[in-house]
Amino acid sequence: MALAATVAMPVTGLVLIAGGATPAFAGEVSAAAVPFTAIAAPSALVSETSNPVIQALPKYETPKYETIASGMASYYGRELAGNRTASGERFNPADLTAAHRTLPLGSKVRVTNPRTGNSVIVRINDRGPFHGNRLIDLSEAAAREIGIRAAGSGKVDLAVEAD
Template sequence: MAFVVTTLAGCASAPDRSSSSRYTITQDRAPSVDMDVSGLEDARPRYERPKTAGNKSPYTVWGETYRVLKSNDGYVARGTASWYGEKFHGHQTSNGEVFDMYKMSAAHKTLRLPAFARVTNLDNGRSVIVRVNDRGPFHSDRLIDLSYAAAKKLGYQSRGTARVEVAAITVRPDGQMFLAGKPFTPGQSDTALADRQEPAKPVAAGSGQEALFVQLASFSSRAPAEALLSKLQGLVSQPLRVRSVDTGAGRFHRVQVGPFSSEADARATQASLEARGYAQSILLTDVR
């Protein structure tokens, strides 16, 4: 498979521009034999020494440039998850490992590899923990690609996509763990956190009506959110805001542009911001 950058050797959505692909399957698909994931354990977060494999930054795919995060600490975002399976099974991921669609893994455009993340299906409240070892998905409306097994545990493998929240789990050398910047203990993901992933509650009450927004980042403290908001002044003509919300993982401050009256307008603004270096934005529905 001919990739735009060689470090993206196994990503789920990287383009195949060669006449003869190393993949024997043209279209991705689920395994031919159904699998029971009821007993499949989540990935187990652990400390791993920083590596260079898969972390080239910036890198370009399909004319879009992406910048890998210097640190995954505090990362949390909402967007659309897709999945990848048999086509890529057994081939190298971006950091040189081998993709196994039966394991709890994922691909992400900007998280520093390898990474661990809790992914919550916002439609049914299910959560899983995955190990992120690949790059992708390279579509502006997608946030993360999960392995087929992880997607099935979240209950969206038959639909193909789902609305999710992705929260990075970071581990220090002494074993301390943090979920989106907050202290975390594995095992909370199925109880204290997952069943509280309801639509975010606004700190300040608004109209209660939902609309489209472009979200550029989410922080566990307000100061960096306000700093980013200041940088954005003058770059867009639409309103800007920092929306503070309470979630099961704590309070977060989300930097957003909008509301937009149409998806086309929102995506035009998102493309404009990405061209200015804000490549981590997501399109979402939120309370006005």
């Protein structure tokens, strides 16, 4: 749904218009008939009770994660595509999923490559790994996100989503 409006207001902070493509800074902003989903404005100009667009926006809190382990991760890819996982769903190497021996199925886990700092949030949907000293098996997409796909394995830090 696109809204059209003519807006002219003094702005003291950052305002994102048209889906965040163009930031506007202090000065006069005119958005004549510009489609937008929402404009973030100083609270003195727009209140949550007077603007139905802002009322419709959900409150979002960043999930907290607790570090639980460090160790080696590997990945499994196309050779197992379509096989059933421990959760009953079919494995898709393009999904951000992982296998862990003991974490509850459905758990959200932040996997971080300490060498690069790259992280990915995966959902535990399978059991394993059952060989070597590996801590977690990532889907191919998750391994690519954190930069261990080319090597086949790498050291990672695991953190689970805290309630």
